[in-house]
Amino acid sequence: MHDDDFSFEDDLESLSSAEDFLDYFEVEYTPSVVHVNRLHILQRFHDYLARAADQLPEAEEPRRMAYKTLLERAYLDFVKSDALTEKVFKVFKQQNGGGFVPLSQLAK
Template sequence: MASGILFRLSKAAAAEEFFELLGVKYDPKIINVARLHILRRMGQYLAAEELTAATDSEVAERCKAVLERAYADFVASSPIDQRVFKVLKEAVAPRPKKESLVQLGRLK
């Protein structure tokens, strides 16, 4: 359905458009800091949703709920705390222990 909410969301060019299309209130200061993180988290939450048999209005309600949930994650904490992107996850991952270099002359 070319006029459905998923189609309209797929054409959105900015995070603010997602919020406007779904009728979710937001603080521009939070969007300015975490826009990509919020949308990424929304995508993660949507991936867990079963929308195949849902009507367009049901899909819109689920999308709205998921966006509100994703936004709330970043109202409560920072993108660094949430770590939705691989680079941020790896920044705190335990680093592999480096092998010690042993000089051949010290081996007996």
């Protein structure tokens, strides 16, 4: 999907869905896994990129390969596990029962 008229950064700007990213980086995936976890995969990918920002190569091709590796890792996190276990989003990171209000308390 790379076009010599566009830079890697331009290519990334045109991607919007998890499937777009996985296809662009040629990561093999199971559609049902992505369907259930697409936002989690993208958030985890973003988190991995943020952590690696200082170590990412400047040159385009090595940078592209680093992105592919991190995306593959993010995807595989959800092949081996699930969103509740991985706790990508804040709502899953909150303590168990932290927001629970018993039904009997609502009537008071």
